[in-house]
Amino acid sequence: MRYLDEFRDPAAARRLVAGIEAALARLKPARPLQIMEFCGGHTHTIFRYGLHQLLPESVEWVHGPGCPVCVLPRERIDLAIALAQRPQVILTSFGDALRVPGSETSLLQIRGQGADVRVVYSPLDALELARREPQRQVVFFAIGFETTAPATAFTVLQAAAEGIANFSVLCQHVTSPEAVRALLADPVLRLDGIVAPGHVSTVVGADAFAFIAEDYRIPVVVSGFEPLDLLQSLAMLLVQRLEGRCELENQYRRAVTGSGNRTALAAVERVFEAASGASWRGLGRIPGGSLRLRAEFARFDAERRFAIRASSAAEEVLPCGAVLKGRLRPERCPHFGTACRPETPLGALMVSSEGACAAWYRYRGRPA
């Protein structure tokens, strides 16, 4: 399979690992270097290919919060559930969100009890459903980072252009750079390098992550998602440290430009505005860290249309927040692998394949 196999070539991986080992030997870090991969897609690649096993102990991956399902706060799931339980509503969602536990139940469980919850691959599928079923109210549960926000924006614009009155959006779009800022403000984290998200950068542009190097003096590389991409990005971070540089570099040039996708950004800008309202699971409220529909499109806001609001969040008793911030390794959580397992997740990190806990779980019991 061209364009994939060449980024998964084991011989090339061994060469990159040798280069990383050589760089670490010259760096001689006093403690293991901590490299955070922000994005859950990168976490998935690290575990799927066993990259962490190939590297010396003097470098550690810290798994960041960049998994949209994992940072879904419980009260937003509860809101989606409340909407789905209204008889006139068809709640549409990406498949990942269905198993995420709310306060008492999940979308998947209420579907089993008769609620009309449907999986879509795109918000445009939800809009098509609204066209086909004009007597029903179709709500799209809009989750995700900058990667999915443009599709929601285009869909809202399309709905507005066609005057479709039975379509609305339960908006839970969140933004990555602000989340990285919130993380870096935590004094406990001492990161030696950051692998910045590749898919998000195709939209926002690599330059959106330059502040990591400029404001926080941490080397940063925007990376692709194949195993060789990640190994090369790690090597680039180490070379920066060796050469005493601290800057933004773009390893994922085959997909990411400096300024991003202007059309997508313009659509997001047209439909959404930055907000601080929606909280992130484990991270709390992040200033400017979420998107809400502009007043002009408020009629597509499901919370307004149905006049419902999230109840204040119950106290989060799980240590998911510490895991999301890279402070607690998943296997050290008291619930990991016992009460919290992929088939019975307590926290969202155990749900998505991009969640750090689900990834750790699959790798548990690693044979020597």
Next chain:
Amino acid sequence: MNGRVTLAHGSGGLATARLVREVFVETFADPELDRLEDQARIVLPEGQPVFTTDAFVVDPVFFPGGDIGRLAVCGTVNDLAVGGARPLYLGCAFILEEGLALADLRRIAESMKRAADEAGVRLVTGDTKVVPRGAADRVFITTSGVGVAPPGLDLGAHRLRPGDRILVSGPLGDHGAAVVDARGELGLEHDIVSDCQPLADLVEALVSQVPVHALRDPTRGGLAAVLNEWAQASGLDLTVEEAAVPVRNAVRGLCELLGLDPLYLACEGRVVAAVPSAAADAALALLRRHPRGREAARIGEVNGAGGTVVLETPFGGRRLLDLPVGEPLPRIC
């Protein structure tokens, strides 16, 4: 036969009799069915009688490489075959949704007959029910099968031994990928065809010439489910070399796009075999000589005590190949 299935077709009266005669009895063409009795009389050769049953609800009913009828025959035939049995007789129960086109039903019945002939099995008894529109989705089929295994043949996870080699008879995931693609929700253009086929002749050739320890057909849950069940039942660790597992490029591509793992995708015409290491080369050669096993491959081995399945990545990393959680692809068979 034009028209559509109506509730009258399930009434037990004239319309039922006509449907059974014109669709099933004519198409299946078996003297036992011609008797139009409520049961079939069967004769079993010497050996261990083996019995199984399976229900089929695949959506869509027709897909590249097969349809629900072919699937219903192959699925039950293969469940008998991986027990080492030669499949002999099938019974089939149909649940039809009011409004199903009779032409579609006939097409499904003809496909069942072709698959049964291919597998050397007779369709000897059956039943038909009709439910109101919305109470089922077009057509559901349950097939039961009877076969006979050679006396003394013992296959199963309890016979796995450290050092056994694990073989598959062909590329994995074709059926699951073909059905997902046939739903047409993704607007992809390629030519993935289901591997749906009866495996009785392939398995008979294998077990008659090689001292096979265990056989399974990797349907729902794919290879990952079969190997995990073997590991748990035997208490032994299994190792799979990821690079050795055959997967077609189109299937890999679809999986990449959808975030699926081909090791969890259903097959309907493949067999996974565990054989003693001394017999592995002979077993592989035998599979590859057979028209249904040309792309067979050796993918891993049985190790010592443990009870887990470990995947060795092409980079020398190792990860656990866990049981699938939830249902990524409902109504695949």
